[in-house]
Amino acid sequence: MPQSAHINRQILLASRPVGAPTEANFKIVESEVPKPGPGQMLLRNLWMSLDPYMRGRMSDAKSYAEPVPVGGVMTAGTVARVMESNLEGYQPGDLVMAYTGGWQDYTLSDGSMVFKQNPDMKRPSQAVGVLGMPGFTGYMGLMDIGQPKAGETVVVAAATGPVGAVVGQVAKLQGCRVVGIAGGAEKCGYAEAELGFDACLDHKRDDLAERLAAACPDGIDVYFENVGGKVFDAVMPLLNAHARVPVCGLISQYNATSLPNGPDRMPLLMRLLLSQRIRMQGFIIFDNYGPRYPEFLEVMTPWVDAGKVKVKEDVVEGLENAPQAFMGLLEGRNFGKLVVHIAD
Incomplete structure (x- = not known):
């Protein structure tokens, strides 16, 4: 207009x-x-x-x-x-x-x-995308809290979104096995064929927990949380000892007006955090990492220019x-x- x-x-x-x-x-x-x-x-x-x-x-x-x-x-x-x-x-x-x-x-x-x-x-x-707040969020949450190591398994939901796509591609650059979760066959196909994920699961299909377990035979070392809900329910049993869980969002809950139906999962989560010695940390990107934005740009800009991060x-x-x-x-x-x- x-x-x-x-x-x-x-x-x-x-x-x-x-x-x-x-x-x-x-x-x-x-x-x-x-x-x-x-x-x-x-x-x-x-x-x-x-x-x-x-x-x-x-x-x-x-x-x-x-x-x-x-x-x-x-x-x-x-x-x-x-x-x-x-x-x-x-x-x-x-x-x-x-x-x-x-x-x-x-x-x-x-x-x-x-x-x-x-x-x-x-x-x-791109200054408000891959080179802005979403890319900065994915990169710092993964690298600083997730601390991925070559050979580990990294799982990220909303895998083709601006945060999830950066998380998955950067994890691949670190030598990790990357499993994405996204809504729909088209998004999952894109994550595998274009972004280079090892696997991507459609959360709209049934049996997400079983399919995720099959895709992560060695368990999950890093789960980048930006969705919550049934995706986290599927992830929880697969978290390895000393797993890291950066928490940047819970999009499945943003429109909720009450707690979800079903059993109280908090005792299960607390026991899991203790027994598996899991690091689960929430972060707000500019609150936690604002001064490190130039450091992020120095790393991400060449990757984007070279097509290493699509x-x-x-x-x-x-x-x-x-x-x-x-x-x-x-x-x-x-x-x-x-x-x-x-x-x-």
Whole structure:
């Protein structure tokens, strides 16, 4: 949808969802493009990332980050051009990745959580994908908490998503056996044929636990947790002594309004953690690893450029289509890193 260069479209949180978000939870408004004051710059958002964590920001439940206020702009990381700058170190035309961008055409920024990018990078959207928060999450969670060693078995769910795809490919580069779990035969085929996973299991089929056990005859040494639910139930009995479980997300539970049916699994998990001496650690990427972002880029950028880490994007055209795309993300309808193309 073309829009005036003088108008800033914003998508607001209209109300807090109960269960899965609906269109009624979002509201699109238009206002004048803001003017940067002293120590500020005006960013024109070009690409916007859609990620599962945003569901948590729509809720006012206690979490690691402040919720989006009702009537506030939905939060998001964006790739943007600097349009005007009263901020030292930034000039009009600079390409940046901003984690304060939000679901809008233009953003005022004081430079916090803004990272300069190569102004001529071929695929700027990668700055919010494989070279941004999702890739950073997968790499640091695997390497720092998972600590994979050659010959070990690494399992990752949401295997073709932006985090899982990085986890699996980096684990292969470390010499590990990699088993992915994904939703649908097409995604599993892609993980095996294109990403180089040793196996990928469709969680939509029956008997996931039995099929996972067959795919991991030597047990599981690293399980990268980003889904939870029935996938973790299948993983638990296979965790080896001294297994490592980085926990970065629980997407299967984000729309839940109550605890799952069935027996209380907590005693089983606690006994397993003790008897198998398992390291299970939650992490929030910029909270735990923010200063190490340049270190990550130094390693990942050459891998991406050389094709050692492959990238798949699911591109949505137009800011106005973000709510529908986000609702689909929470149901697993995307295939690859979900990004919104806002402007050229």
